[in-house]
Amino acid sequence: MHEPLRKLVSQTLIKLIQTQLVAAGVAEDAMSAGDVYKALVEPPNTDLGHLAFGCFITAKNLKKGPPVVAQLLAQELKNECAQNVILKKAIASVEAAGPYINIKFTPAGLADYVLKPILNGETFKAQLTEATPKMMIEYSQPNTHKELHVGHMRNMCLGDAIVRLLRYSGYNILASTFPGDVGTHVAKCLWYMKYHNKESIPMLNKGAWLGAMYSKGNLLLEDQEGTPLEEENKKILTEILKQLEHKNGEYYDLWKQTREWSIELMKDVYKWADVHFDHWYFESDVDSDSIKTIKKYHAEGKLVESQGAIGLDFSNENMGFCLLLKSDGTGLYATKDVELARRKFEDYKIEKSIYVVDQRQALHFKQVFKTLEVLGFNQAKDCFHLQYNYVELPDGAMSSRKGNIVPLTALVETMRNHIKAEYLNRYTNEWTAEEIETVADQVAKGAIKYGMLKQDTNKKIVFDMNEWTKLDGESGPFIQYSFARINSVLKKFTFDTKAEFVTDVLAHNSELKLMQHLMNFNTVVLNSAENYKPAALCSYLYDTAKKFNTFYHDCAIGTAETPDLKKARLALAYSTGAVIKHGLSLLGIPAPERM
């Protein structure tokens, strides 16, 4: 009940409905204002109305047909509007159409209830939720000793947007990350570096270079499989892993040093992407404790042995065998996740734990959560795996192992250069070189993040650089461009958000449509947040920009017929800009003032 016009309508309607309920001998509290609020939807087109009330539930309660109830309530609402000054000013028409009541607002109603709260900032401070459990959202689990690629970007954008959306909606959110800084991939990287690398260590971009070491190591190891060298290689890898586990030896020293290079790369990327974590959990932090924990449970007889390894058998529940200790006594990914899940709840007293991880890990998380449950961890039910589909290349899956990745830095560089060459270099004589760089970077962020977020999480993204650099149509830069134009017109005609304006003059169809659309901002954001679907906000913002462009095309601002109309149109332009800017910020996308 945060949107003022919906609130006004639902509070009026509920009184009328309750009168009918009592008359029909039904309990008055069979329906609440909240129920009515939820049943208020957008009609399929604006010609019908700005808001519609579907009478299905009400009709059921009254034991009458929906069209009959719509007729009845529409008449009651009309009468109410005729008597009530406030309603009379805000509501232009009420019409029953089949099972719906279509409501049209007056220009003044839309301006008063939609534009004014945006202008004074109330819209963006509205309380959208009541129950807001403390949640931790873990996202971005890159491995050290590998290079970050475009696939990692989807996870990062998604996790960050969800954190932002939920925080805006009033939730208490902690963001965490869980980099994989131990494991065989590290050993393979160090092995190659130590025994086969002939290059000298670069001064810059050590993290990316390290990723190449891993890739080369992996390929060489595969080549040597089946040769006499295989046995020798295995011995060395085991020795490396042992040293890492016991935290001493030359490999351990090399690990400490190289690990920092990777972390530096991650931090650079997070800084670029404006992504922030409240806590960094490293796999190396939980590694040895996780093994102790599992051994303890095993000693208590809560786990089973199978083929020399220890774990839990969920095969009769179609979840396979969850392996927790390998036959050599070392742990696995699941081992660490079992330990980490407990820590999160203990460290921060959270009520819900969300994991933003690739959907290929679905079975893994099912097993981990089930294991937690079997081990008596009550909060297992509060753990949730938020899945998304992965990013692949036109010729198939990306893999650091094979070395066929598109590094994130390559995407960012290509995008920035493309934007400068195609659009920004034309301003070389007007703007400083610094501004051109800054704006190119902001637009690149818009293109990349919007591209990662606009597609629903359950669909995979096929990454093609040529397609990604096309910035027309539904793209981040399209929305940013609309904002820049709004900004430019506001500057040209100077607009004061605190100045009064005449509210009943915005009567053009494209003005009404735009205002009606702006009305829905918080509703869309809340929906987007609670369903973990940033894509919903993406398409809303795209629509906002499109509707603004139509208005901008249809309605002259500078040469408006009257000064009042000009002022009101400036208010509408400003409001649209504010919604776009806030909306983009919830997706982690900056809004340049000009571009």
Add this chain to the structure above:
RNA sequence: GCGGUCGUAGCUCAGCUGGAUAGAGUACUUGACUACGAAUCAAGUGGUCGGAGGUUCGAAUCCUCCCGUCCGCACCA
């Protein structure tokens, strides 16, 4: 084989917690800059919503089966 994902316009996708005439982008065909920014706008062509049943007053949306697709299924993460 078992489990899961997806299947909507030529292509890429919205719509899926059941509700009004299935929408965008792109491509293609047109039109609009002496203009508040053309990275724009306007118009047109284009759909048995994979198939078949079922539930319902009402199904792209829910259920069942089938077909196609991709993913996962113990010592990697």
